[in-house]
């Protein structure tokens with residue numbers, strides 16, 4: 001599934017609920033899910049990791065839908081490499 005399709009799918013599934021919850025509440029959920037991902041990383045449980053990545057992505061797309069951000073367009077920022085140094089791979093100092 002392409003990103004554009006996934007964003008639409010998440011909108012079809014959750015937009016009504018996301019709208020009712022609002023940006024603040026939806027952002028809080030995204031943060032919760034990032035916390036769940038942190039736990040999965042600590043546990044090194046591959047199946048759980050995959051699920052938590054899916055949840056983080058879903059909530060990210062939900063939030064983008066609420067804020068009317070097209071993530072397919074947003075990722076173009078990285079199309080030509082690192083936005084700072086313009087290189088692939090990045091040669092910026094940490």
Ligand SMILES: [Zn+2]
Pocket residue numbers: 082083084085086087090091092
């Ligand atoms: Zn760079």
